[in-house]
Amino acid sequence: MNKNQSTKWNLDPAPESAGHVQLKTQYELFINGKWEKPNSGKYFDSINPANEEKLASVAHADETDVDKAVKAARHAYENVWSKLSGKERGKYLFRIARLIQEKAREFAVIETLDGGKSIRESRDIDVPLAANHFFYYAGWADKLEYAFPNRPVKSLGVAGQIIPWNFPLLMAAWKIAPALAAGNTVVLKPSETTSLTALKLAELIEESGLPAGVVNIVTGYGDTGSAIVNHPDINKIAFTGSTNVGKMIQKAIAGTDKKLTLELGGKSANIIFEDAPIDQAVEGIVNGIFFNQGHVCCAGSRLFVQEGVAETVIQKLKDRMDTLYVGDPMDKNTDIGAINSKKQLETISKYIQIGIQDGNEIYQSNCALPDKGYFCKPTLFIDVAQSSQLVQEEIFGPVLTIQTFRTVDEVIQKANNTPFGLAAGVWTDKGSKIFNLTSKLRAGVVWANTYNKFDPTSPFGGYKESGFGREGGLHGLEAYLG
């Protein structure tokens, strides 16, 4: 139940029903259009992080399984997919987009059960964006010659794709849709904590009549991912996840002809100037850091406030945080759901401890947390030093650091002083200032007077250690064409 102690009123529970959702108790690997048992015979549990109950057993793929999947993808590439016209490839993708729209509610509920994000977000953001992404790239399949003029259209072959647990279905869509539109076939591995919507997507792909082997889904842990990365018959690796793993992948494929795109971590600056619309900016700060429990690679996790408005902004931010509902992700009123896994909750708690030990001023919102499941209070650290671990390292949770600044020059210096470069936010009513900042910030996405906006037509990706390559838009095709 949603309890909010700072206001006198509490909302009645408004839980989404999970009754219509079809989940199996055990999921096999989706290889060559069939459901195959894992070579090792091993399965792992996918649990609901909001109540720690098991949802299903999921197959753990090893090297042999991955090899089978790559062979299936190669066979489908050589014999079917690369021979199909762009028009026909596009029509399959349109079908997949339509099927996701038809089954939107089922996908939203499973996404929330399996990953812990609030039903409001999976229903209004993850699932519609995933469908739209397929719809967008479906349209590209027969128009590729227009994307990069004077460059012959050539697909790469088999793409190995490894995706994270923060937007499981959406990341699968970001990976599969452009790969297929460009004429490649795919072996995709979802994260071990959130395999279920990828497996439901496999069922949906079966239903769409997509030729066998064009999309293969292998579930498992890091060892499964590593088998994909090191498989000699893969032409392209696309990875979204932590910077550490990204660096390992880049090393692992050195000396091969594999093409690589990496979408890694971030520590994005959200900058509030004195002339910003303050109330909107406060909403933007909240959305920037607390969206999806802060499990967002482009989260606005470093807040920079100009001195003149710092006191007002911080007070308003605290007041706003106290109105956030933290709790049952299936409740339609919930703003902040469950932390994705026990391991991630431990990581976040470790950083909060470091912040406290360093003597930083902390503020946590005044809300009750459920007894079971993995939950974390929205947390602020105020006046944190630029050199602090909290400012330098990605926390991937609902933890915001606040720094103040005086001049434009100072804030550009501080915002860019990080190994990352994924995104940034700028809040000011002055357009000329926005374009100054968008030119000088070393980040792949800059949001002006908004934050965390995504669209299939808009390229997304980072500078520096946030990775390379872009997903989305025309630029997203580049990664899948030779």
Add this chain to the structure above:
Amino acid sequence: MTRLSVLKTYKIYIGGQFPRTESGRYYSPLDAAGKPLANVCLSSRKDLRNAVVAARKAFGGWSERAAFNRGQILYRIAEMLEGRRSQFVEELMLQGAIEKAANQEVDLSIDRLVYYSGWTDKYQQIFSAVNPVASSHFNFSVLEPMGVVGVVAPQNSSLIGLVSTIIPIVAGGNTVVVLASEKLPLCAVTFAEVLQTSDVPGGIINILTGTEKELIEQFGSHMDINAVLYAGDTAENYKTLQVLAADSVKRIVKFKLNPSDETAENPYLIQDFQEVKTTWHPIENIGGSSSNY
């Protein structure tokens, strides 16, 4: 006792409604054997003016729709057309096509709708530009639809000619008043029924039947039509159109492609009915000069 079949009344399509021509007149196109096919509305200049009013009224809403949404709606037309394919095949055969050719024409029309539905949120990425001006400005050019576009559809095709000429224009956010093929008008009217059961708001596509000779002057001289695509084959009519168009500096484009051919699939048909808008915005160039990370 055998059942007497119910015959269809072929009406015109204006503002999402199916009125008869205000003139009350009709004409009877003939089939290959010289037999009348149906009594079709012989639209008047007043019908054309009414259609322009409907198209103008619909323009604001349609052009402001998200490009993605326009794509979804065009795709929905394709879905509806697929579902009613047998009716189109039948009408194409009534108008002289053999069965195989009729089926091919319907397939091609469905695929062409899907093709252009894909362009709605992409042509902007192909044709727009950020312009590197020398001063400290952020300068960019985007395409915007022209407004109400008149179309004279190809004479020798009933369905694919109509689809290939109007859909790129509508994909780009314009609204359309189209005069269907005089000889082969049946599919145009049935296509209007497809539009009406899709998610296309009324007034976006308005379909008239009648003669090019009677309406061509009005297409050229009407002050509230922004552009005309001429796909007819009468040189004299085309010249009349060009001459009259000058009074409102109307854009006139001639459709030179074969609609049954893949060349009729290209984004330049969308671009033909777009204006280019350039925006200048200052960049306050201070600070950060030593931020070389």
